[in-house]
Amino acid sequence: MTQKIILVDQAGKPRAALCSVKEEPSLFFYDEAGKARAQLLSSSQGTCLRLLNTAGRPVAEFSEDEVGPRVALFDPAGNTRVCLCVTESGSFTYLFGPDGKQHLRLEIYSSGGATLSMRDFKGDPSVLLATDKEGGPIAAFFKDDAIIWSMPEVNPPANRSLDEQS
Numbered sequence: 001m002t003q004k005i006i007l008v009d010q011a012g013k014p015r016a017a018l019c020s021v022k023e024e025p026s027l028f029f030y031d032e033a034g035k036a037r038a039q040l041l042s043s044s045q046g047t048c049l050r051l052l053n054t055a056g057r058p059v060a061e062f063s064e065d066e067v068g069p070r071v072a073l074f075d076p077a078g079n080t081r082v083c084l085c086v087t088e089s090g091s092f093t094y095l096f097g098p099d100g101k102q103h104l105r106l107e108i109y110s111s112g113g114a115t116l117s118m119r120d121f122k123g124d125p126s127v128l129l130a131t132d133k134e135g136g137p138i139a140a141f142f143k144d145d146a147i148i149w150s151m152p153e154v155n156p157p158a159n160r161s162l163d164e165q166s
Helices: none
Strands: 004-008 014-021 024-030 036-043 046-052 058-065 069-074 080-087 090-096 102-109 114-119 125-131 137-143 146-151
Touching: none
Parallel strands: none
Antiparallel strands: 004 014, 014 024, 024 036, 036 046, 046 058, 058 069, 069 080, 080 090, 090 102, 102 114, 114 125, 125 137, 137 146
16 A cells, blocks of 8 residues: 655655645645645545745645635744634634734624724734624724723623624
8 A cells, every 4th residue: 555655856856745644645745955835635624725834834724624715824933823714604804913812803794794803912802893783883992801982882791702792
């Protein structure tokens, strides 16, 4: 049984490899220095294409699974900085700081609603702009995870998070 197939260039350097990683098929592409620069894999969760930097860390990932397609961009250290997702319930964009915390979200729901939320340096809610189910605007400012101003004025139960309100 073949475990790995390696494609080499005229100089004998590996340029591509088809192999099994954790029992899942993967196709790797290598640069002239022999470093993996792209990986295409298929698993029980879905299919994924990863673009890698010279250190072997992902810089971009295009994937699909049972939830839907997803695109992620990473910084040189491998931390997620941007994530775009499309699901049955809507389209979502998330931006992360170098600390790995989510600082900006844009969500557009299949029902027609939309939210834009900003979070502070700790990752706590700071500003929320949204449309309600009737299309009316909502704006809210937060401090210490509590609403300090909103329009229209809302007083959600103290145990509800920002994510549950939108």
